[in-house]
Amino acid sequence: MSTAVLARPRPAPADAFPTQTSNTQADTEAVLLRHIPSNAEQAPGLSKASHMQFLVRNLTQGFPARYVSQDASQPWLLFWTIQAFSILQVGLDPGNKQRMINKILTAQHPDGGFGGGPGQAAHLLPTYASVCALAIVGRPGPEGGWDQIDRKKMYDFFMSLKQPDGSFLVAHHAEVDVRGIYCLLVTATLLDILTPELVEGTASFIVSCQTYEGGFASASQPYYAASSSSYPEDLADHTPHRLLETPRPALGEAHGGYTFCALAAWVLLLPFRDDNEVVPPEIDVGKLLRWLVMMQGNEIELGGFRGRTNKLVDGCYSWWCGGAFALLEALGVGKQENDAAPAKEGESLTEEWADVDDSLFNRRALQEYILYAGQHPAGGLRDKPPKNPDAYHTLYCLSGLSIAQHRISPSDARRAQIRNSWDATRFHASDLKISESVLPGGIRQRIFEDALAWAQDEGGSIIVGGSQNRVVCFRAYSHSSDPFTLHFA
Numbered sequence: 001m002s003t004a005v006l007a008r009p010r011p012a013p014a015d016a017f018p019t020q021t022s023n024t025q026a027d028t029e030a031v032l033l034r035h036i037p038s039n040a041e042q043a044p045g046l047s048k049a050s051h052m053q054f055l056v057r058n059l060t061q062g063f064p065a066r067y068v069s070q071d072a073s074q075p076w077l078l079f080w081t082i083q084a085f086s087i088l089q090v091g092l093d094p095g096n097k098q099r100m101i102n103k104i105l106t107a108q109h110p111d112g113g114f115g116g117g118p119g120q121a122a123h124l125l126p127t128y129a130s131v132c133a134l135a136i137v138g139r140p141g142p143e144g145g146w147d148q149i150d151r152k153k154m155y156d157f158f159m160s161l162k163q164p165d166g167s168f169l170v171a172h173h174a175e176v177d178v179r180g181i182y183c184l185l186v187t188a189t190l191l192d193i194l195t196p197e198l199v200e201g202t203a204s205f206i207v208s209c210q211t212y213e214g215g216f217a218s219a220s221q222p223y224y225a226a227s228s229s230s231y232p233e234d235l236a237d238h239t240p241h242r243l244l245e246t247p248r249p250a251l252g253e254a255h256g257g258y259t260f261c262a263l264a265a266w267v268l269l270l271p272f273r274d275d276n277e278v279v280p281p282e283i284d285v286g287k288l289l290r291w292l293v294m295m296q297g298n299e300i301e302l303g304g305f306r307g308r309t310n311k312l313v314d315g316c317y318s319w320w321c322g323g324a325f326a327l328l329e330a331l332g333v334g335k336q337e338n339d340a341a342p343a344k345e346g347e348s349l350t351e352e353w354a355d356v357d358d359s360l361f362n363r364r365a366l367q368e369y370i371l372y373a374g375q376h377p378a379g380g381l382r383d384k385p386p387k388n389p390d391a392y393h394t395l396y397c398l399s400g401l402s403i404a405q406h407r408i409s410p411s412d413a414r415r416a417q418i419r420n421s422w423d424a425t426r427f428h429a430s431d432l433k434i435s436e437s438v439l440p441g442g443i444r445q446r447i448f449e450d451a452l453a454w455a456q457d458e459g460g461s462i463i464v465g466g467s468q469n470r471v472v473c474f475r476a477y478s479h480s481s482d483p484f485t486l487h488f489a
Helices: 018-034 050-063 064-089 094-105 124-137 152-160 178-190 202-210 256-268 285-294 324-330 363-374 393-406 413-419 441-452
Strands: 408-410 455-456 474-477 485-488
Touching: 050 064, 050 363, 050 393, 050 474, 064 094, 064 124, 064 256, 094 124, 094 178, 178 202, 178 256, 202 256, 256 285, 256 485, 285 324, 324 408, 363 393, 363 408, 363 455, 413 441, 413 474
Parallel strands: none
Antiparallel strands: 408 455, 474 485
């Protein structure tokens, strides 16, 4: 389905009892409708130059005054900006890279981790943003940023946040949030400081965050035990969920951002999975898939994604929801074998199947939402019109555009290539004596194989508006002092 060819999309279903929610939905539909071109043949364009200028202005002239509310998110402002450059295939000169390295390192806390700015308390979210930013602009060696990360103190900071149920506080004296778990696992993977004690119980906690809808909330659901380890030993049937005697406080509903982070954290933990457990923790993949599919808007919403049930579409969920589908492919859901052998001589795909897109979501429609409604005329990308652009939405709209254009999934051929080049003698967390808990070599290798085995299905790209709208799929970075550093666009 291509929304651009529809003369007048049907509005979302409504009843005879208007509310503020239904009125806002109708107003949003009317605004989006005005962004569908009247000429069905008009190809949408990605204004790369305007978006690049928007990002450059923020770096060279400083962020506008309204960003003062983001003082505790300074590493995020840098990460959103430089990662957006990466997706647009814009390189940074050594001078600007060094400025960013120096700025990020000022946020490193003396007791480990990174804060939202100089002198601020360490927090898992800016720690993730800082390390990912250094993975892009940093380098090994003096003043390169990468070797100046204190891994021992980072590990100690992580362990100080760990809770008995396998979860983590996002900062000292703060709350548990599954986004923090994702940030911690990515950072620990990049820095090669994962250990069994760090992740003990974490997979079970993630399972407990899945709601009745299928998506994930910020923390455990209030009525069920987090894992089978809390069951009485004489419980014969090992029921995967047990009603708690004292319910926890209700901690939220299924949400696109929490869902992406929970699912990505689950995928990162797969190398630690022990299938010999009596009842290994499992997420309900079928419910999750249904919920994600239902988050994509209909024709009059231009195929954008919403972050919660009964909410408005928003450009940032192009990534948080759209990006989750590739993670599902890592679990075997809808996986296309990108290592398939070429057709034998005399064999070919018939025309009726050659151009079939069997993706789990409408990739064309999502691209049209971003291209028609997500772009601001003055540069930068946004939630939806008539809102202003910002650094956050610029990155995640571009990331959503990337995941809609390209299809990536774990590749057996790529995995074999990594396995053949694996050097177990290179840097390892045990070299730093960060913990007595050390990964077995096989698990450590599996962690990096899983992280780096992703490959693009070369025949699976769909680029609305022509090749000039193409953005990069993903990039892998390698620093000589570490086995690999990975970052997805």
